[in-house]
């Protein structure tokens with residue numbers, strides 16, 4: 001199993017903190033946004049005698065309410081098309097397990113969410129990357145690039161929309177191009193849409209589930225983690241209109257018995273979160289993104305693709321090895337006792353030796369902290385490169 005590039009530097013960070021340094025954590029997508037009160041209240045007011053297992057596919061009322069939430073997003077599914085999982089992470093594992101055998105292949109545009117590498121390794125599946133480039137703002141590579149990679153072992157294409165770590169938002173036309181490929185080659189299209197709400201600049205999100213005629217091919221991965229800043233709830237879901245697939249996923253769900261019961265109660269309540277909560281959150285992230293980008297642009301030799309969604313961006317730095325740089329920042333550098341923790345981007349690629357001069361930054365901190373953090377990065381580059 002590959003170590004997560006997002007978490008592997010934690011021991012160095014702990015050591016730095018022991019030595020009295022403060023750290024701006026730009027490495028992990030743990031938002032500092034408050035969880036909706038309505039969800040926290042549901043836990044406080046929960047009056048149950050036995051914290052029992054729930055149904056393996058998740059509580060029926062919760063699934064019914066999720067389908068109502070989806071219909072507001074023009075995604076028309078019933079509760080039977082939904083299996084509640086322990087985070088989007090488990091939904092991804094169930095999807096991999098249900099559609100692929102050992103040695104099968106999955107095509108993923110890279111850079112991609114680093115744990116796709118881990119889930120593929122755990123499932124014995126080979127990731128076949130198709131490279132999207134920072135120079136192109138990480139747009140979908142040309143269709144021919146996908147078709148060249150399809151072999152008899154290819155079972156699926158996986159996209160993340162909007163993207164972690166790129167912040168890229170796929171257009172309706174791009175989704176339709178992918179739809180044409182998966183139909184032609186009889187593949188699955190897995191779309192990780194856990195950042196659906198986080199779309200900026202007046203753009204709209206187009207889900208794979210909105211594409212008609214693709215019902216048997218699409219699998220959507222979702223989660224409450226980011227939407228409601230409920231990462232610790234560990235509730236997600238897998239959605240598909242392919243009945244055979246859902247029956248298979250259910251066998252995986254039965255093997256692990258139940259998704260978390262208490263967290264489903266909170267997640268069900270969270271669905272009542274008013275739109276005003278999201279409006280405020282989006283406004284906050286747009287401001288953070290704009291601050292981050294404009295501060296980074298002040299540093300010589302830095303390349304950035306402006307994110308259109310989610311809350312991450314890939315930053316290319318004038319260095320050779322971001323693993324070394326990220327560790328050095330924690331071990332050997334500070335500005336008045338403060339340093340930063342970043343995720344080296346190599347782990348977001350499965351192609352060897354790509355992205356070694358890149359880092360991923362999660363803009364999950366307040367504007368003032370982001371300004372200080374980028375200043376530390378700027379000073380660090382001056383010292384590191386000498």
Ligand SMILES: Cc1ncc(COP(=O)(O)O)c(C=O)c1O
Pocket residue numbers: 029086087088089090113160164192194222223224225231234235236
């Ligand atoms: C793209 C993407 N998919 C899935 C997940 C899994 O999240 P969770 O298991 O908390 O739902 C994450 C978490 O950061 C993510 O960024």
